[in-house]
Amino acid sequence: xxxxxxxxxxxxxxxxxxxxxxxxxxxxxxxxxxxxxxxxxxxxxxxxxxxxxxxxxxxxxxxxxxxxxxxxxxxxxxxxxxxxxxxxxxxxxxxxxxxxxxxxxxx
Amino acid sequence: xxxxxxxxxxxxxxxxxxxxxxxxxxxxxxxxxxxxxxxxxxxxxxxxxxxxxxxxxxxxxxxxxxxxxxxxxxxxxxxxxxxxxxxxxxxxxxxxxxxxxxxxxxxxxxxxxxxxxxxxx
Numbered sequence: 001x002x003x004x005x006x007x008x009x010x011x012x013x014x015x016x017x018x019x020x021x022x023x024x025x026x027x028x029x030x031x032x033x034x035x036x037x038x039x040x041x042x043x044x045x046x047x048x049x050x051x052x053x054x055x056x057x058x059x060x061x062x063x064x065x066x067x068x069x070x071x072x073x074x075x076x077x078x079x080x081x082x083x084x085x086x087x088x089x090x091x092x093x094x095x096x097x098x099x100x101x102x103x104x105x106x107x
Numbered sequence: 108x109x110x111x112x113x114x115x116x117x118x119x120x121x122x123x124x125x126x127x128x129x130x131x132x133x134x135x136x137x138x139x140x141x142x143x144x145x146x147x148x149x150x151x152x153x154x155x156x157x158x159x160x161x162x163x164x165x166x167x168x169x170x171x172x173x174x175x176x177x178x179x180x181x182x183x184x185x186x187x188x189x190x191x192x193x194x195x196x197x198x199x200x201x202x203x204x205x206x207x208x209x210x211x212x213x214x215x216x217x218x219x220x221x222x223x224x225x226x227x228x
Contacts, residue, residue, distance in 0.1 A: 034207065034216070036152070038152075043202055043218040043219065043220055043221050044144075044152065044202070044218060045218075046207055046215070046216035046218075049206075049207035049209075049214055049216065050207075053207070053209065053214050054214070055207060055214050055215060055216065056213040056214055056215050087151065087152055089152070091206065094157070094166045095154055095166075095168050095169065096142070096154035096157070097154065098151055098152045098153070098154070099151075100151055101151050101152075
């Protein structure tokens, strides 16, 4: 199975800060990586597919990059509504897997 | 507008069965692969099953293989997850999901609202 390791597991940042979350895959997955945002009690929301493709309606402050084994999700200017848990997800090989999540708190 | 309306969750005793449904509207269901995911209380996301657009290719997580069966009814835009021999470890919110596809520069993935399955005596 492909393991995804996210870092950090949690972080606290201020409105306006630039935030970066990293996802490392245990083996190469090309660009078959997605990022999800999940708010408490809600279904996950797709932010990024194919490592860097922004989903429709997602604010442009969100961006994704990387290929192979190293990926990043960047929020260029943190907003209060970005309070959530973020997950990376590989769909290169079965079983599909997720990172353990990064809980983002607003200072 | 895309809607993915899930039903069928609830409380079931260990060893029991449950069938989840996901009714899709707003896109041509028969053209898309679909997945089931789940999330145990307070835990992360876990992929459960994949089914191809025609139903000819199916995959399962090892944790549910031999107990869960995914199927689809393309004529009625329905996705199913039949869950048998349920254990407490299957307690989770279950989501149906369509992966992201891009059309005319617009890329979208869709998830159902989730249904809670609780396995307890």
